């Protein structure tokens with residue numbers, strides 16, 4: 001495969017370090033010729049993001065806190081100024097107070113509920129709102145979700161509700177922008193050890209459980225997610241929109257513990 005993304009320019013939101021799912025996706029699309037802009041949260045991340053962006057031939061990095069309208073406006077104004085148009089957006093952002101990613105869901109506070117929904121759900125809509133006007137030739141919008149949207153997963157709590165809302169927003173956005181040749185999809189990734197995931201209580205247990213019980217008998221990597229993202233972001237996915245694609249070693253089809261899984 002070469003050149004699947006030649007001439008395409010995309011925004012990657014949510015790169016924190018080389019463990020980030022955003023990094024797996026950025027590597028996959030850059031290898032196929034995409035030119036990238038990276039948005040990052042706060043100055044302290046810049047020293048991690050800069051060498052990664054440079055590794056993929058990009059020096060286009062913009063600070064953006066997605067909970068701020070002004071910050072989102074400034075990000076897209078910067079892209080408009082430099083590129084004029086955009087072909088794709090990857091939204092790999094989620095956040096909740098980690099003290100509420102343990103214990104019981106029912107104890108979630110109103111403040112954390114609102115903040116989690118704002119950062120993890122509304123920010124995707126806010127990004128799409130601003131991006132679609134810059135996609136005269138069509139485009140592809142992609143976000144990241146998790147199986148905790150569909151089933152109760154240990155300690156995922158308010159993030160499960162956020163992902164359910166996020167998946168629903170993917171379908172509504174797909175309908176809104178489809179006439180303009182813009183597609184909107186989500187990847188439901190299996191558990192991967194990242195900075196965000198380390199905030200979830202008992203995450204190591206969840207990883208092991210997936211490894212033992214998923215049909216592929218392994219967890220997925222950011223490279224696995226990157227390859228599927230390439231499909232959805234490139235012309236290979238030209239007929240696909242409103243979709244939630246599971247990239248989880250098949251875990252979502254399993255009904256019970258595997259016969260050969262060790263006791264945990």
Ligand code: NAD
Pocket residue numbers: 013014015016017019020021022040041064065066067091092093094095119144145146147188189190191192193194195196197
């Ligand atoms: P990560 O920690 O590498 O990335 C999360 C990103 O969100 C970080 O870059 C962080 O800076 C950014 N972020 C948080 N609040 C922000 C704000 N206010 N403004 C701007 N950016 C903000 O972790 P990750 O696992 O790569 O997460 C990426 C996405 O993938 C998230 O939506 C996550 O829920 C989803 N996901 C992760 C897993 C997993 O197991 N790691 C599984 C399925 C889905």
